[in-house]
Amino acid sequence: MSFSQELITEAQPYLEAVKHSDFVKAILANNLSSEALDYYVGQDLQYGDIETKVQAYLIIYSKRFADQRNFAELLSNHLGIDEAVFKGMTSQNWDTIRTAKMEPVTYIYTHHLLDPIKTGDPLNILASFEAGVWVYVELIKYLDDTGKVAADNPFYGWLDSLKGDDYQNVSDGFLKVLDRLAVKQSQAHLDKVKQDFLRSCLLEWYFFDASFKQITWGDWSRNALEGSREELL
Numbered sequence: 001m002s003f004s005q006e007l008i009t010e011a012q013p014y015l016e017a018v019k020h021s022d023f024v025k026a027i028l029a030n031n032l033s034s035e036a037l038d039y040y041v042g043q044d045l046q047y048g049d050i051e052t053k054v055q056a057y058l059i060i061y062s063k064r065f066a067d068q069r070n071f072a073e074l075l076s077n078h079l080g081i082d083e084a085v086f087k088g089m090t091s092q093n094w095d096t097i098r099t100a101k102m103e104p105v106t107y108i109y110t111h112h113l114l115d116p117i118k119t120g121d122p123l124n125i126l127a128s129f130e131a132g133v134w135v136y137v138e139l140i141k142y143l144d145d146t147g148k149v150a151a152d153n154p155f156y157g158w159l160d161s162l163k164g165d166d167y168q169n170v171s172d173g174f175l176k177v178l179d180r181l182a183v184k185q186s187q188a189h190l191d192k193v194k195q196d197f198l199r200s201c202l203l204e205w206y207f208f209d210a211s212f213k214q215i216t217w218g219d220w221s222r223n224a225l226e227g228s229r230e231e232l233l
């Protein structure tokens with residue numbers, strides 16, 4: 001089994017969990033609240049900016065011109081994002097939502113993506129990033145296959161723009177690069193890379209969960225501070 005097949009096999013339970021998440025169920029039932037949608041769009045735009053940064057570092061740290069060109073092209077596609085699709089999903093002012101502040105799960109997930117940059121190793125940097133791409137490709141296939149996301153669904157335009165072979169090919173291409181970079185690496189190194197990949201898959205679930213519940217730093221503070229006024233001992 002190739003390294004990427006191993007990653008994907010072990011990631012299946014996380015993908016199943018994403019499919020079963022309240023957020024995804026609400027997309028399929030077309031009853032996601034506008035608050036959850038606004039939160040998701042704002043946070044995903046922040047996530048997308050970190051994807052830009054990660055891909056820029058993949059260009060910088062890759063040792064092959066062919067890989068660098070490929071990453072540069074994919075980064076250009078990423079930046080070609082159809083703003084209209086996101087604008088159509090939310091009633092919020094674009095400038096406000098485009099500059100949303102990162103809430104806790106977005107912060108943790110994006111810092112998980114940024115952390116391997118310090119290694120300067122494209123294998124480490126690519127693994128945690130590709131996990132998110134892979135989950136999205138699989139989720140989009142799943143949503144499309146249900147045939148339940150109709151034209152009146154806020155995710156219709158989003159699904160329409162991402163479904164099909166192009167996005168799948170991007171993910172498959174990244175998996176091939178991972179396999180090539182994994183050759184001759186120590187087991188300890190590969191174990192760390194795998195852990196990072198699976199952790200991104202886990203954080204995908206938390207990203208949807210946080211969106212469904214619109215979890216903020218304020219919520220976290222309130223949770224932590226609740227009860228702190230009681231006398232100790």
Ligand SMILES: Cc1ncc(CO)c(N)n1
Pocket residue numbers: 044047048051132133136204207
């Ligand atoms: C949270 C998240 N993960 C993955 C993707 C796909 O790139 C995305 N747009 N957002």
